[in-house]
Amino acid sequence: MKDSAVAPTRVDGYAELRDYAVIGDGRSVALIACDGAVDWLSWPDLDSPTLFAAVLDQARGGRFDLRPKVPYTAARRYLPGTNVLETTFTTASGTVRVTDALTLSDTASLTPGRELVRRIEGLAGSVPMGWSVQPRFTYGAHAPHLTRRAGVPVATYGAEAVAICAWHAGQPQCTTDSVTARFRTEVGTRALIALPYAYQEPLVLPTHAECEARLDHTAAAWRQWSDERTYTGPWREAVLRSALALKLLVFAPSGAVAAAATCSLPEELGGERNWDYRFSWIRDSAFTLDAFLKLGCAPEATSYLWWLMHASQLTHPRLHVLYRLSGGTRAPERTLPLSGYRGSSPVRVGNAAAGQLQLDTYGELLQTAWLYTTAGHRLDADVARRLAEIADFICTTWRQLDAGIWEVRSAPEHFTQSKMMCWITLDRALDLAVRQLIPARHADRWHEERQAVADFVETRCFSERMNSYVRSAGSDDVDASLLLGLLHGYRPSDDRRMSGTVSAVEKTLRQGPYVNRYLGPDGLSGSEGAFLACSFWLAEALARCGRTEEAVSLMDQLVALGNDVGLYGEEIDPASGAFLGNLPQGLTHLALISAACAIGEAAR
Structure with missing residues (x-):
């Protein structure tokens, strides 16, 4: 700092x-x-x-x-x-x-x-x-x-x-x-x-x-x-500051973790991409629980998992994209009569993404529960039953179009990362069933549908010409969220297709240390800055692919992008270095912690 x-x-x-x-x-x-x-x-x-x-x-x-x-x-x-x-x-x-x-x-x-x-x-x-x-x-x-x-x-x-x-x-x-x-x-x-x-x-x-x-x-x-934090690896000061920033986003009365502390700070000055992030997104859950466990935050990890299961109980087996910090599901989006940061309007509170279908959230929840159990924790009978029923639900739902991790406000698509996370849903359910942690009465169907998801991804969501997975079925676009297929374990790091995807993200979306989420239209006007979590995802992916020196170099550059007290927003304008979007952004700090841990492990 x-x-x-x-x-x-x-x-x-x-x-x-x-x-x-x-x-x-x-x-x-x-x-x-x-x-x-x-x-x-x-x-x-x-x-x-x-x-x-x-x-x-x-x-x-x-x-x-x-x-x-x-x-x-x-x-x-x-x-x-x-x-x-x-x-x-x-x-x-x-x-x-x-x-x-x-x-x-x-x-x-x-x-x-x-x-x-x-x-x-x-x-x-x-x-x-x-x-x-x-x-x-x-x-x-x-x-x-x-x-x-x-x-x-x-x-x-x-x-x-x-x-x-x-x-x-x-x-x-x-x-x-x-x-x-x-x-x-x-x-x-x-x-x-x-x-x-x-x-x-x-x-x-x-x-x-x-x-x-x-x-x-x-x-x-x-x-x-x-x-009491246990992390002793590289970039310790940045990791500890990220842990402290994350702790500020933990809503103590419930254990929920907010995505950010603010609302409607713009992703583009003068633009319309101004959202309220003071909710807890299921999409962040696996990174959140993993960070808690790696930092020695067992009470926070337990509280967060049980809050997730409590909040999602009212809508079971369907998951909402986001939940209020109290566990409620209502987050109607409205505009306020404010001028907005430096004229960036509309100023919104609430978030209409709450009503979207985002299939990746199911994989994130099963990954979260799986991480919790691999750390030695147990699931009670009700939670175990509900996780099995979520796997059943994905068996009948994964073929639907969805809004994807980036919550596009254009027409839904068959987003590749969403399908990868459906595979994760069923794969983690099968592993939990083998270990007798959730009921296994429909395991045969989970196995069949897991293979069907993989067949869809491998035949419709991969470009031989680009040697990369693509943003959605039949497209020619690359998306940084594809890196999560590697980070969450859809395919191993030595898989040819996955390493090709890492290279394609670098070639197409990276500018120096900055990585864009994607290129092309998304149903909104204007543009946005480089999404910082994607840059940290790339650093972690490089380390997992054995490109440790490149990962260290990128990580050094990214750590230097924090402000004078070590905080990060959602995005950065590559031309000016200005922060954009809500802050402090939980996903950015989570991605920093995850990348630092992965690079440290690869270096060892």
């Missing part, structure tokens, strides 16, 4: 997406720009409407500004092994350090339901500081009602309430819709600003000492979690 100081800039009020760091508490997440502004915070939960959403509309979204009132440079880092952010502002007259966290309860006293704490310390000289809290509830739709309680400004709307508590940080002044103050740091001074929040419950006003103690406790709790 980089620690060089920069002079933060904004374009039309917007920070570069690369300039954001993230903090969280296992329930909600905030984005903080390198200039100290909290531009995104959803409360009470990660998938709730926002209190701050300036990243989607700098005029109406709301934010929490905190920065020097004179020119400055900023350098930042996470406290080692934590999700506590430290930003150091340097001015001509002095230096100040800001430490940010969404605090974890120490359970020693009555605590707020949610709490953002910002500690400001004078390190050198004297620095004039200013701050402004502009709450805008429900994605900026509602300005707050501001009152004072025991002298503390409190912003309310409906069942929500947030207090703005300040100690040694100036005298807060209330306007009609914001709270502001100015103060000056000197060497050795320490100020604190806390935003305790409550939803449908009493608002607890904390003391200064309680907030200080919780901030310290939060850092210590994150360090303890990091110290």
Whole structure:
């Protein structure tokens, strides 16, 4: 990670997406720009409407500004092994350090339901500081009602309430819709600003000492979690940061893992590819469970698997593409009256992909359960029965057209990766049945249909001319998702067709370290950046094919593409290096962890 100081800039009020760091508490997440502004915070939960959403509309979204009132440079880092952010502002007259966290309860006293704490310390000289809290509830739709309680400004709307508590940080002044103050740091001074929040419950006003103690406790709790991680292979710092980023996307009340912390950040500036990723996708499940197991996160792995089985129970045997973090299935897509990040509209919440058929999800779920059992865990009788019934379902469903892993909004097709994952569904079911972990009463049919799927893929989804599997049956296009056929075990790494596919992806979709998902139309206007998970998939595929030196070289380049605190978005613009899409993107960090583990194993 980089620690060089920069002079933060904004374009039309917007920070570069690369300039954001993230903090969280296992329930909600905030984005903080390198200039100290909290531009995104959803409360009470990660998938709730926002209190701050300036990243989607700098005029109406709301934010929490905190920065020097004179020119400055900023350098930042996470406290080692934590999700506590430290930003150091340097001015001509002095230096100040800001430490940010969404605090974890120490359970020693009555605590707020949610709490953002910002500690400001004078390190050198004297620095004039200013701050402004502009709450805008429900994605900026509602300005707050501001009152004072025991002298503390409190912003309310409906069942929500947030207090703005300040100690040694100036005298807060209330306007009609914001709270502001100015103060000056000197060497050795320490100020604190806390935003305790409550939803449908009493608002607890904390003391200064309680907030200080919780901030310290939060850092210590994150360090303890990091110290328990077992990974010792290459790129350890990047892997640990990815693990911490992934942990922020784990919704602690249920065990679900969100795809990303934000919604509607654009895959193309000014374009329409703006989606809500604050849901849990079945497609990510195998990578997620594998990462948990490889990092020594057994409790998270168990919680996640049982959440998957609980969420999918209501729709059994059919799987939804995505589920709410609470396990619900309703995610109606709608647009918000916001201008969008740098004019990128529409701004969407909810996700219409929830209603699509994506056959690959069945393979991901069976692969997840298979990985769980190969790590020595058992399945209960009900889960075992349901997994067998999912295999039965795929026997009757795999021939259908689907929307594929990329959730195209054009006509469904026979996507090759979807068929490969149907093969994985039946193959893993057969293995579980052989080991007597699921009922085997229909194993003969699973075997027959597994062969039928393979016959379809090998005869209709492979191009002899290109020596590669193709995007869909009968097409001449290459798709980076075909790499998952290798990573999940559809064919072994020494298979001629699979190694040819790796080479074709390189030749067709790779530009330097960047790999596109695919080329050609997909039912949407505009274009997108390079999809970072695909680049990490390629690095892992190279390692599995014995091309270890090439894999190491690509991995080194990819690790260097993270931002200054080691985070990744969904995509990168190869021309400018700008982040695109929602962030932090769970699949990107999962792919980094998987690639690092695979390359380390290949090198050994």
